Amino acid sequence: MSIPTTSKQTLGIIAGRLAIPTLVLDPDPHCPAKQVSVPPPGTAHVDAVYGSNAAQGVSRLAAQCTVITPEIEHIDADALQGHGNVQPAPETIRLVQDKFVQKKHLKARGVPVCDAVGVDTREQAERAVDALGLPLMLKRRAGAYDGRGNFVLRELRQLDGALAALGATTDGEFGLYAERWAPFVKEVAVMVVRDVHGETRSYDPAETVQRENICRLVLAPLRAADADVARARAVAEDAVCAFAGAGVFGVELFLLDGGAVVVNEIAPRVHNGGHWTEAGCATSQFENHVRAVLGRPLGSTAMVARCAAMVNLIGGDWDFDNAVDIAMGVKGASVHVYGKTWRAGRKLGHVNVVADSDAELRARLRPILLAIDDPDVDAYAPDSPERGVNHAFPLVSIVMGSKTDLPVMQKAADVLDEFAIPYEMLIVSAHRTPDRLYAFAQGAEARGVRVIVAGAGGAAHLPGMVAAMSALPVIGVPVKTTALSGVDSLYSIVQMPRGIPVACVAIDNGMNGGLLAARMVGNSGAMSSWMQNQSESVALDPRK
């Protein structure tokens, strides 16, 4: 069983920053957490087991501490009982240890979870397949960690192999449970912190990318419709209400097609899905855990960076030191090396990356994912597209009523190319594709778009309608018409009623639409240089 000693170490460091002495219970006298925390005079770390038969070790710890907080759920919960201030509560540890019990507990409290049945015999396994269908998740009820103890059963003939892989050898004592497969569109992690007074705060939901049941990559904030993000957060906070005690709870959820959310499982501790908060938030999950269990004021869970990600460095067939050096050179990256001996499949470190936009985040992730041979690099951190191809993570969305507007709107795109601002260009017609208009305007912000440039001619409704359905700033470009030379387009765009503003530029001036968008998304340094160049290029003698 792998022990996430590094999180324990970080908790110790955070406590140290607040001048709070920490003692560590761990069988290894040289474990990372003990390396960063010298016990105050008269106290000592405890070198003892905690997985089972931990009573003696916990007693020695408890005799020296005012608060005990388990940092792993695979711990002797009985040993914690009766030792005063244990956060979260020993019964919480007990409840989550058996994941089938955890699931039934959540379901009984009205928290949405996947249907599950206990599996202790081969016959029960077959019945589970009949009842819940394929693919089917088979999981160990206890002791699973980092994907070990999970099996995705895709066909019935895999069953014997699955049972063997899960160590279910004695019929009647399999200790497994089967869970209906969740057809998720995204896996999500929400870190929730509750203090000893019951105050609860949650961090922004983040997308987790798992492969072989191990978390590889976490991306925050979650890019999904606002309502779905809010639902994930609410469900996570609800789920934590089912458990007693203070501290951080890592809630793993599935976001299903259509926006429904189900809880996968809950860890009553800081969680790999929340490591990004170290770089992305002013108060990390680690610091809020320490504050929560000590009854100190909670810190804000709001993001400080606009976008954040975490990459796990998991031992593989690539050069670790080289990858660390590459990550160190990436702007916005901070590298954590755990100092553990290399082993294939072992979490050896992680890299946090922050950025000002999704596009920038993905561009920063790319060399790191390439360095660790991540097979999904092109999916999560694609190369920038060629000129003329829509960016997968645009900051600016250029829309127009029809293809005839392209010559005008292309000028906006050209400017954004010049400023290396990621954009997309779409045809959205207010009159001919109203559904598409609605979906576009409602969804743009959730995709990370920050400014919309809309071009239209005549009864030019597109910019105003987009502005009516999105809280983003909308720039309108009136396209010249034959009948009224674009004065019709201009009036339609600029004369918006009170409440719904459109930023109108000159007739046919797509270039100014692009420049205005560039001013809005920032980097005024680049804009100042551009203006300086423009000044210098002005011919000062009209006869030459």
Added chain:
Amino acid sequence: MSIPTTSKQTLGIIAGRLAIPTLVLDPDPHCPAKQVSVPPPGTAHVDAVYGSNAAQGVSRLAAQCTVITPEIEHIDADALQGHGNVQPAPETIRLVQDKFVQKKHLKARGVPVCDAVGVDTREQAERAVDALGLPLMLKRRAGAYDGRGNFVLRELRQLDGALAALGATTDGEFGLYAERWAPFVKEVAVMVVRDVHGETRSYDPAETVQRENICRLVLAPLRAADADVARARAVAEDAVCAFAGAGVFGVELFLLDGGAVVVNEIAPRVHNGGHWTEAGCATSQFENHVRAVLGRPLGSTAMVARCAAMVNLIGGDWDFDNAVDIAMGVKGASVHVYGKTWRAGRKLGHVNVVADSDAELRARLRPILLAIDDPDVDAYAPDSPERGVNHAFPLVSIVMGSKTDLPVMQKAADVLDEFAIPYEMLIVSAHRTPDRLYAFAQGAEARGVRVIVAGAGGAAHLPGMVAAMSALPVIGVPVKTTALSGVDSLYSIVQMPRGIPVACVAIDNGMNGGLLAARMVGNSGAMSSWMQNQSESVALDPRK
């Protein structure tokens, strides 16, 4: 002599995060740095002095380490000599220790510094007053720290007291120097990092606020004209070229009226003026120091937060624990408690604060400065002004050609009040006050303004001229005229030439000007709610 052991501790923690073992030389076997770093098997921290007679201790350290980095300049530089890889170089330590020698060294290298003369006798002190005028800085050449060892001589009759306070008792052996007073408008700190290969990066210049020669508050980025900020950075980088070796150098400068910059002094180490980088940047000064001296890739020195500040917690007549609790509850704040025994005037901790704007930063600083009884709280973290009063740190600047535009533009202000967005309202006439226009447009961004809303009527030049002189997005509000009903204003504002965009809204629609500004500065959640309310307030039966 106070030892900044906390910085040493942070360096050890950072090294630990990269799995690099650290040994510490300090006479105190329980000093903070030793508390967070357990030596690897077969090695040991060194309990020995370093200020003088450090040869033996340094030898013991050097025998166990591949790199030695002094974290304080008050160290036996001779003892470091000949010990292989010492970063920065021992001669750098020697050069900076005697601040008068440091100053002459900088001057000889062409770095701008204040005029200074050595003072070893009372007569030399009097001659210095004649030569350099009053007020005059009298400083100890060596061993000064946190303001001790400095005296501002305002009148000649203070001289004897000053000499006594500086310990200058033996005529002929004062060991002082006198420095011409710098009539600074701001004190500035720039952290510069240079790696072993000579690559140099600097952090954003920050304003430092000193009182009684002790740093109280640091604010980043420095709010000054772009050219002045660039000059401060360039001078700091130049100054560091005068010293050999790798690591972070803390450069203290004075920004004089008119934009000139002079170097005050340089510390060849991480510096209190750079603690804000822990929260404000992806790679802090501490981490870049570790990387630099080890020859690992440097991290980015760019800010991750838009605004950052650091408050020193200096022992005073206020409740320390209460202040820490208050700071913990402030959004964007991270608290560092050094665990030192309380002593008046002692640095006991610091609080970093990040925010998305100057106004937000100052609002967050206010409760912290109040909790530590900072007498300058109203200067640096004023209360929000009442409605109708310009904010000292506006995000939006509302300008208009004349007072007759106020009824229209007041609507923009009302909207910003509703969204709690800090703004200012000014009269700037393109035609009647062109100088003011120029100064306003050129200076707005350096003051932290992010959007300009400009109202004008008739030959409405104001929005376009502001847009031509600032890289910020400019919103134009055409004000209705009697002659042409505002169509003249509209055309003047919207029909801008290619290259200089103005975001034009409807005639007399100041409200939409404000709403567009609100959309641009962000907080789309608030805008969505506002739009939702507007939807719900629409009467759906025209007869009622």
